[in-house]
Amino acid sequence: MASKRIRFCLLTLLALFVIVGGNKATGQVSGLIEFSAAGRLQRGIPLVSLAQEIVVMGRDGWLHSIDPTQPETQLKSLDGDYQPLSAVELRSQLRAEFGSDFEVVATQNFLVVQPKNRGDRWAKLFEQSHRGFVAYMSKRGVHVRQGRFPMVAIVFPDSNAMYDEFKKQKIDVSRVAGIYSNNSNRVMTHDSGHFSLVAATVRHEAAHQSAFNTGVHSRLNNTPKWITEGIGQLFEPQATTNMHTTAQRRERVNRESLDILRSSYPREKDAEFNQAIFDMISGDEMFADEPQVQNAYSVAWAMMFYLAERQPREFAKILNHTATRRPFTTYGRNERRDDFEAVIGMDAAEFSKRVRRFLDSL
Ligand SMILES: [Zn+2]
Structure with missing residues (x-):
């Protein structure tokens, strides 16, 4: 196929991460915290704690950059240990986020959010891609570990709905069939009827997600x-x-x-x-x-x-x-x-x- 797909993969870390090199981490905040991000209270664990910025891993696998000096951050230390959300908890969070037009299809490794009544082809594509990835890597001696979070894939009904979500997440890309974003740890794509044409792109993005969730790449450093x-x-x-x-x-x-x-x-x-x-x-x-x-x-x-x-x-x-x-x-x-x-x-x-x-x- 000679069509030119525009490539843009969102693998770079939060832009703010680069300042860590030149700043001393204060380490003032550690352990389980509560904070407000994306309009709701969440829990997570700080990975880096600076005077003006804390990088937090949420219980849902998101990476957030929050400013501890801003009152709207509502930062609070909590007792207890950090635990990733279970598949059941994450599933109900996704249901609340996407509403009744969508369904959440669970597989062994994925929670696939898709418009209702779209069958199981997306779930199969993601699951097969991931299993193939693990087999391919293991066979060659690459260290593969079990991921900590169920992987989330969002299938929007069409490209407009997908770009609306990109806008919300301040993701500035155009002319793509789908992406994997390191910050949300999600693959996002859309289902507008050309499944076989987008399948190659989806396998590409799914491989990124598999790699970052099995430790083949680290989400916390820059891989060439x-x-x-x-x-x-x-x-x-x-x-x-x-x-x-x-x-x-x-x-x-x-x-x-x-x-x-x-x-x-x-x-x-x-x-x-x-x-x-x-x-x-x-x-x-x-x-x-x-x-x-x-x-x-x-x-x-x-x-x-x-x-x-x-x-x-x-x-x-x-x-x-x-x-x-x-x-x-x-x-x-x-x-x-x-x-x-x-x-x-x-x-x-x-x-x-x-x-x-x-x-x-x-
Ligand atoms: Zn890529």
Whole structure:
């Protein structure tokens, strides 16, 4: 399919997190707290406590940034321990939030909120994507743990309803079929009748959600985008999430990415391909540069697909390494490059040569 999907994944942490690097955490607030956010009183646990900002993990898995100096925050310390909401509690909270036009379909790992009477295809898609993700990662030695929260997917009746919700959450994106947002820990998409067309995008976003909920990525530090988006792209083809098939490698190929690579980086543009890999190892700028975005996603796919298929040990090592970095710390260019070379065992130039050879073999 040649259509150009606009890519935008909301994986960056709350913008305020970056200040943590330059500010001393006061640690004044700890343990279970009550606070007001999104118009209601909630409970959660502070992850970082600064004079002007506390980052809180809510019982529903949301990450909130609250200002303890504002009276409307209604901050209060409570006795007792932090406990994530149970699936039953979360389900009734979702019912209250979305009202009687929606139903909440529960599966083993998900609570899927959808307009009434839309059957079970969404629940099946999410559940199959997640199980396929866990199997794929486990097989390659990536550390996968049981998530702490039931995963929530919201299926809006149409794109307008979805964009209304984005507006409420101050999410500024357009022309997407769905997103995963790190702050809400939700996948949001819409059901306007082109299920097979949006399925690839939904599998991409669902892979982000699975990764952040199983500890394959950390929600509290910044993972290089070639890794997070490479994972998203990896899971777009249905064959990647289908555990029961003895699928051939060619079925796991992300055709859209491969087509983009072949037209953007023909043989005579080898130097540009090398440069893209070199740039993406140490920074995320290519993903923010509109004319380069499609290339960025495609090169990220090539890098992760090569590792997953040809060097699964290093594939696991780079994921396990980035997932366990210290939370709330910046990940500088030199450190990213040094980590890459140490974990993968070669420099960008050698890596790029191998990826190119692998792509030629597909
Ligand atoms: Zn993505």
